[in-house]
Amino acid sequence: MPSLLRREVIVATLILTAIAGALAHGRGEPCANLKLSPAAAAADETEIRNVISRMQEAWNHGDFRGYMQGFKNPDVVFVSGGRFQDGWQGTLDHYIRNYGASPQTRGTLRFYDVRVEMLAPDAAQLISHFELQRPEHPQYGINTRLMRKVDGHWVIALNHVSASETPELPQSK
Numbered sequence: 001m002p003s004l005l006r007r008e009v010i011v012a013t014l015i016l017t018a019i020a021g022a023l024a025h026g027r028g029e030p031c032a033n034l035k036l037s038p039a040a041a042a043a044d045e046t047e048i049r050n051v052i053s054r055m056q057e058a059w060n061h062g063d064f065r066g067y068m069q070g071f072k073n074p075d076v077v078f079v080s081g082g083r084f085q086d087g088w089q090g091t092l093d094h095y096i097r098n099y100g101a102s103p104q105t106r107g108t109l110r111f112y113d114v115r116v117e118m119l120a121p122d123a124a125q126l127i128s129h130f131e132l133q134r135p136e137h138p139q140y141g142i143n144t145r146l147m148r149k150v151d152g153h154w155v156i157a158l159n160h161v162s163a164s165e166t167p168e169l170p171q172s173k
Contacts, residue, residue: 036121045116048124048147048154052111059109064095072148072155080161107134111143122149126156131167140167 036044051070058066071078071088078085085091099106114128124147132139141163148157 036118040121041118044118044121044124044149044154048116048126049114051147051154051156052114052126052128056109056111059106062100062103062106064092064100067095068092070156071159072150072157076156077158078161079159080163104135107132107138116147123147124154129168137165139163139165 055067055070058064058069068088068091071091073088076088076091078087078091085094109130109132111128111130114126117125119125126143126145126147128143128145130139130141130143141161144160144162145156146158147154149155150157
């Protein structure tokens with residue numbers, strides 16, 4: 001199967017899995033495959049938040065390889081700007097090429113309003129805002145991530161970025 005078609009099938013499958021979990025959760029019904037105690041779910045959520053925190057710290061120290069430890073290697077599905085990156089290595093190459101010239105081009109990254117929903121013992125959905133502060137071309141946006149537990153470690157299997165160069169305006173209530 002051609003690589004692009006294979007990725008589209010994987011992305012569609014992951015999205016449908018996340019939607020099915022969200023629909024079951026929205027009806028107040030537990031996901032049929034979610035067999036975690038509240039304590040186990042809380043521990044996994046803490047681990048997931050720690051992954052994101054370590055990624056933020058690595059980015060802000062210019063450690064792109066450290067940042068990439070949060071992604072499934074080699075076959076993370078990474079979508080940004082309406083395009084797929086080419087797996088783990090392609091994503092790393094993108095970061096080094098587009099952000100790695102200096103601390104000014106790298107900027108300071110912050111993830112916030114992080115929401116985690118456990119979908120299964122080895123799957124979670126994470127949605128967060130991000131901001132990349134830098135002198136030229138700051139970025140603001142939202143990450144939607146499918147986290148998977150692989151060999152006992154939480155990693156991002158699917159990452160979708162929606163970005164803008166203007167910050168989100170506060171919503172009036």
